Amino acid sequence: MSSGLAAARAVGADIAARHADDVDAKARFPKESFTALREKKLLGILVPRSEGGAGADLAEVVSICHALGQACASTAMIYAMHQIQVACIVRHAAKNAWHRAFLQRLANEQLLLASATSEAGVGGDVRTSICAVEKKGGRFSLHKQATVISYGADAQGILVTARRTPQSPASDQVIVVLPTESYRLERTQGWDTLGMRGTCSDGYHVKAEGDPAQIIPLPYADVSAQTMLPTSHLVWSAVWLGIASDAVNRARAFLRIEARRKPDVRPAGTARLAEATSLLHLMKSNVVASLRHYEAAMQSEDKLASPHFAVAMNNLKVGSSRLVVQIVGEAMLAAGLAGYRNDSAHSLGRHLRDAHSAALMVNNDRILGNTAGLLLALRDEPELLG
């Protein structure tokens, strides 16, 4: 086990799990978790060693998201969303002087990065923007009505998408990196939801200005296809796998108690435990295979640009988001009322509520629609082991 994963597991078990119910009940930022993750230097783990980070790979981040997901899904999802932003800068801007200095600062100060991709008026399509970067006198300004910025109030930087220029069409977007001194947020909407309550995904009006060097030059369409989308689907799926794993563990813990109480009879819920575990293995295989697929694609520009790759990464998200709900449901059948209760040690209420966010964070129907478009163009099915 890597040192990063070992440290994350300790943070998860000792801190995140302990505060998870309070974070959920109060819909508050999991500050204890992030104080601990900062102390362990886990926020800058993807930053290359040359810039003061740990130079970790995506596999390690995926493992950490899975570990944290078993303790507190909000902590894990915030960590996952942060690492998506870091990955975009590391992969697409680490050679630019401004971004390199920012990565050094991120590693040094353990900055937490948020994302402002969604916007009022685009109907949930993050691949189109209304707001635009406006350049004047060697500076830029940018105003965005962001419908959601998860943990915006607790972040020390935001990556914002916008049209490249005020004349650009809605689909010609760039990402701008905003350190905390570059923007002001005005809260426009709160976050009182069924689950993932600790992500504090409030709506904000973002008012930013800064140096044009903060803009990542590569079009957002490419950053999204090569990094943001596959990384998102992998780390999210790892978080959901963590939720599902903990749900199955809670059901098993309950059934063990039952088995001890009545050694002569196998508890009724064990068949459901077997079913839940079989689905869990399916989900895990999908996450691991997709991670290996992405690792291989990162070595080849051509594979990364292939619609087959995009379809595979879309399928990962849709599949994982469905399986997590199914698995928590099976676990609840296995644990019975002990799982249904809010006041039991085997409660699965928070897991179930958190799991239902998965199909909605980038709605599955939108993703399936994008996949359907690609499938109209594709002909060959890749080889089984290709």
Added chain:
Amino acid sequence: MYIILSRDSTREISNFKLSEHVVTHSVQARVRSVLKSAGGLQVDVDGLADDADLYAAGLNSHATVNLMLALEDAFDIELPDRLLRRTTFSSVGAIAAALAEIGVKEEAA
């Protein structure tokens, strides 16, 4: 213009080079006409240079699929999966180059 050239006395200057040039131009003109109907662009296609970035002109991923289907129809070809890349559709010239790669030639005059 090329028809006029090919009929006058300059025919001999370089038949080979001339015909190559004719092919490229003609394919690009046909690409432009497909782009007008299927590209979903808000700008005047004739005003775009051959190397102008079509994504900057508003080509999005949905329209790219429609454009690809329309090109297959217009040129009676099948674009292999290896050419289904963002870069293939990035400009009129890039589309023409991809079509040339799979053997598209000038229509018989």
